Amino acid sequence: MGKPLRRRLKPEARKLEIVEAAERLLQAGGGARVRVEDVVREAGVAKGTFFLYFPTLDDLLETxxxxxxxxxxxxxxxxxxxxxxxxxxxxxxxxxxxxxxxxxxxxxxxxxxxxxxxxxxxxxxxxxxxxxxxxxxxxxxxxxxxxxxxxxxxxxxxxxxxxxxxxxxxxxxxxxxxxxxxxxxxxxxxx
Structure with a gap:
């Protein structure tokens, strides 16, 4: 049994998924403790995918x-x-x-x-x-x-x-x- 297939999304939809995952974590009170690792886990994406859209966590926060x-x-x-x-x-x-x-x-x-x-x-x-x-x-x-x-x-x-x-x-x-x-x-x- 392999990994579950990841659905393909257009780049803007994938980026939005990451943004919304981060917002959920921040709203739940994560604040300064939220790390890239937390966001990718919540969004269900690879770390490389995160960095494709956001070179740094600050870039995500600015978005x-x-x-x-x-x-x-x-x-x-x-x-x-x-x-x-x-x-x-x-x-x-x-x-x-x-x-x-x-x-x-x-x-x-x-x-x-x-x-x-x-x-x-x-x-x-x-x-x-x-x-x-x-x-x-x-x-x-x-x-x-x-x-x-x-x-x-x-x-x-x-x-x-x-x-x-x-x-x-x-x-x-x-x-x-x-x-x-x-x-x-x-x-x-x-x-």
Missing amino acids: IRTRIVSEFDMANPLPTEVEGPVDWPMLVESQALAFIEFTLSRRGVGEAVFHSDFAERRPLADHAIHRLTAVIRAGQEAEAFGPVDAEPTARLLYAAIHEAADAVAAGVDRIAMQGALQSLLRRTLAH
């Missing part, structure tokens, strides 16, 4: 991080005034709450790709800051927000949003934290 950021952006698209009037204060609040929810749902993966040695070796460009800055500027153009300096304000608000997610993950009352965050956002951006 996962890019995937997570895209997943959030697709799930929480930013509207435009072309689609109709935008309630800019509500948009900032809903995006902040969506970030908290998303962060909590992807906790293990997020720790590995945003708060680890990997994240220090390969820092992420300030995607969330740029996104929030763009929303603040658009809200200012629509005269929904006051005259704040958009980029530094976005940095500080992002820090507060991120801390709220961390606090809820640590067991702080979610409703109280979200209420305080919404109040902070409204007061900071008030016209």
Whole structure:
């Protein structure tokens, strides 16, 4: 009796299999302890197959991080005034709450790709800051927000949003934290 036959997959499908296996391990709390050996075992591929797609574990983690950021952006698209009037204060609040929810749902993966040695070796460009800055500027153009300096304000608000997610993950009352965050956002951006 020989080895079971491995099904043939197109390269993108095989790569996705490896990515999803790594995400499962990270989400289960493997974090920094996840090794290439663990990923190939979970994916059911040879180590050589892993290295065909990802020269290093960091390359895999970068792929996962890019995937997570895209997943959030697709799930929480930013509207435009072309689609109709935008309630800019509500948009900032809903995006902040969506970030908290998303962060909590992807906790293990997020720790590995945003708060680890990997994240220090390969820092992420300030995607969330740029996104929030763009929303603040658009809200200012629509005269929904006051005259704040958009980029530094976005940095500080992002820090507060991120801390709220961390606090809820640590067991702080979610409703109280979200209420305080919404109040902070409204007061900071008030016209």
